[in-house]
Each structure stands twice: as C-alpha cells, then as structure tokens.
Amino acid sequence: MSRIHEALKKAEQERAASQGGPVPSNFSGAESPVTEPRVIDADTAARVAAVAPAVSAHASPGLPPFGSPFSLETMLARCAAVQWSPDPKTMLFLNGDDNARGSEEFRTLRSRLYQIREKMTLKKILVTSALPKEGKSFTAANLAQVMVRQHGRRVLLIDADLRGPRLHLMLGTSSAPGLSDYLQGANDEFSIMQRGALENLLLIPSGCEVSNPAELVANGRLKFLLQRVEPLFDWIIIDSPPAVPVSDASLLANSCDGVLMVVRSNATPVDMARKARQEFPDKVLVGVVLNGTSADTEAYSRYYYGAYEKRGTEAKA
Ligand SMILES: Nc1ncnc2c1ncn2[C@@H]1O[C@H](COP(=O)(O)OP(=O)(O)OP(=O)(O)O)[C@@H](O)[C@H]1O
Numbered sequence: 001m002s003r004i005h006e007a008l009k010k011a012e013q014e015r016a017a018s019q020g021g022p023v024p025s026n027f028s029g030a031e032s033p034v035t036e037p038r039v040i041d042a043d044t045a046a047r048v049a050a051v052a053p054a055v056s057a058h059a060s061p062g063l064p065p066f067g068s069p070f071s072l073e074t075m076l077a078r079c080a081a082v083q084w085s086p087d088p089k090t091m092l093f094l095n096g097d098d099n100a101r102g103s104e105e106f107r108t109l110r111s112r113l114y115q116i117r118e119k120m121t122l123k124k125i126l127v128t129s130a131l132p133k134e135g136k137s138f139t140a141a142n143l144a145q146v147m148v149r150q151h152g153r154r155v156l157l158i159d160a161d162l163r164g165p166r167l168h169l170m171l172g173t174s175s176a177p178g179l180s181d182y183l184q185g186a187n188d189e190f191s192i193m194q195r196g197a198l199e200n201l202l203l204i205p206s207g208c209e210v211s212n213p214a215e216l217v218a219n220g221r222l223k224f225l226l227q228r229v230e231p232l233f234d235w236i237i238i239d240s241p242p243a244v245p246v247s248d249a250s251l252l253a254n255s256c257d258g259v260l261m262v263v264r265s266n267a268t269p270v271d272m273a274r275k276a277r278q279e280f281p282d283k284v285l286v287g288v289v290l291n292g293t294s295a296d297t298e299a300y301s302r303y304y305y306g307a308y309e310k311r312g313t314e315a316k317a
C-alpha cells in the first residue's frame with residue numbers, strides 16, 4: 001500500500017474516531033527518505049557559505065498562534081482531490097514523455113537547488129522575472145513537477161500571481177477556491193489545496209479575482225499559511241507576478257527563503273533584469289533561469305548557477 005493510501009486510511013480512522021471533532025495534533029514532521037544529491041564544487045561552496053538564511057517566523061498580530069499543527073493525514077484527507085488536465089505541450093513531466101525537450105534542464109535546476117540547500121535554509125522559493133510572459137509560471141510548474149519525480153518528495157505549488165494567474169490553466173484545473181480566498185479569510189488552508197495528477201504534488205491556485213492583490217499578499221496571512229504547512233513539504237514553489245511593474249513579488253519574497261529569477265532569451269532587456277534583481281535587495285538569488293533558448297542553440301531552458309549570490313547580482317540574459 002502506498003504512503004498516500006496509508007495516510008488516507010489513517011485519516012479516515014481519525015475522522016471516524018473524532019466524529020468531526022478537532023484537528024488531531026499528532027504532527028510528526030515530513031519524512032525525507034531520499035538522499036539529496038551531494039555534488040558541489042569548491043567555488044560554489046565558498047559563495048554559498050557567504051550567504052545567510054533570511055527567514056523570519058513570527059505570527060502576525062490578529063492571527064491565531066502557530067500552536068495547532070496538523071498531520072499529513074489530515075491534510076491529505078481534507079484537501080480536494082481533483083482531476084487535472086495538464087497542457088501536454090508545456091507541462092513537461094505530466095505528458096508521459098520522460099525525455100521531453102527541456103526536462104533535463106529542470107533536472108539540472110533541481111540538483112543545483114539541492115546543492116544550495118546543503119548550505120542554507122531553502123524550502124520556499126519565489127519564482128519571478130522582470131516582465132510579463134517571460135516564463136515564470138512555466139518554470140514554477142515544471143520545477144514543482146521535477147521535484148516530486150524524486151521518490152518521497154512532497155511539493156506545494158502556489159499561484160501567488162493574483163493579477164494574472166496561469167498555473168490552473170497550465171495544469172488544467174479550477175482557479176478557486178485558492179490563495180486569495182484564504183488571504184481574505186474566506187477559506188481555511190485545506191479547502192484551497194488540490195491534489196491532482198501527481199501523488200505528492202499539491203496546488204494552491206490563485207483563488208477568486210481580487211482588486212487589492214498587493215494588500216492581500218502583505219496582510220500577514222501568507223506567512224501564517226506557510227508556517228502551518230511547511231513542515232509537511234520538502235519544497236514550496238511560489239509563482240508570482242513580474243517584479244518590475246508591481247510590488248507583489250517583493251512582498252511575497254518576504255515569506256520565502258530565496259528567489260529564482262527567470263530571464264527570457266532574446267527578450268528580457270538587461271536593464272530590466274537588473275532592475276528586477278534590485279527589487280529583492282535582501283533576498284538570496286538562488287539562480288537565474290534563461291528560458292526559451294532555441295532548440296538549435298544548445299538547451300531549451302538553462303540555469304545559470306554563476307549568478308548565485310546575495311546582493312548586487314546582475315542577471316545575464
Ligand atoms: N520554454 C518554454 N517553452 C514553451 N512555451 C513556453 C516556455 N516558456 C513559457 N512558455 C509559454 O509562454 C507563455 C508565457 O509563459 P508564462 O505564462 O510561464 O510566463 P509568465 O512569466 O508567468 O507570464 P505572466 O507574467 O503573464 O504571468 C505561456 O503560454 C507558456 O506556456
């Protein structure tokens with residue numbers, strides 16, 4: 001019996017025992033049976049070592065304390081099991097082709113992130129870029145998929161682009177209820193989570209359209225949500241709006257451990273990439289993805305590890 005089935009069975013038993021009573025507080029933390037890749041060169045190690053973790057973990061005023069954790073079983077039983085219909089052209093790990101063009105670059109990106117994680121706290125990654133249509137959602141969705149391809153890894157993918165949400169379209173599912181509903185206090189964390197095409201990949205879609213996205217992502221509830229759910233996941237990947245035109249991404253970064261910047265090949269102006277980096281002066285830039293390179297020049301999407309440093313980095317397009 002798979003772990004997820006065991007978890008569901010246990011949840012059923014818990015529910016039957018409590019007859020709809022309070023959420024059990026028997027949380028014991030996420031399991032990590034997989035050995036992480038351990039390839040790292042000396043130069044990288046030196047740069048990584050210079051970077052300090054940058055996460056604060058304080059509850060916001062007016063929100064309940066963090067004292068009521070819930071178990072994996074509870075989460076899996078209470079989130080929605082949804083049939084996804086992923087776009088086979090862009091969701092590289094959901095189309096049945098293990099060697100889809102671009103998939104190898106996402107495996108490389110995964111290894112690089114594990115290497116960085118050996119040296120700093122890294123679980124919550126904000127995926128952003130300077131401008132619209134550079135491939136943030138494409139990168140976030142495929143990164144989440146490649147992460148769960150490793151046995152036992154559990155990933156939460158969050159669509160925090162409340163202005164132009166795309167993840168639900170790419171994955172072929174509904175956009176609500178989702179993050180905006182939680183941030184407004186209309187839904188709890190379980191009712192906004194979906195599990196669909198892959199056993200260990202959970203999605204929080206964007207939610208209902210809102211008129212005040214920047215205020216919502218800064219109202220403290222996102223941090224609270226992440227505090228509650230992060231022990232249950234190995235990675236949390238957060239998609240965001242473009243960083244230069246609006247402030248949402250820099251506000252979201254306050255709840256993340258690091259920023260992954262997407263640059264679109266032959267499209268992102270260098271000064272815009274630089275400006276985007278400046279939106280996150282205190283955040284670790286964990287990498288830059290050069291997206292949309294043509295098939296006849298090398299790789300489909302490429303990861304530049306050389307850009308990894310805490311501040312003052314200029315993305316190379
Ligand atoms: N490497 C790629 N190969 C093929 N299609 C891609 C690639 N990168 C992005 N796309 C497609 O380009 C479009 C824009 O990408 P995406 O939605 O990921 O950009 P974005 O930066 O998230 O845009 P926005 O700022 O509007 O949210 C989408 O239709 C996506 O599927």
Ligand SMILES: [Mg+2]
Nearest residue numbers: 136137161166
């Ligand atoms: Mg997007």
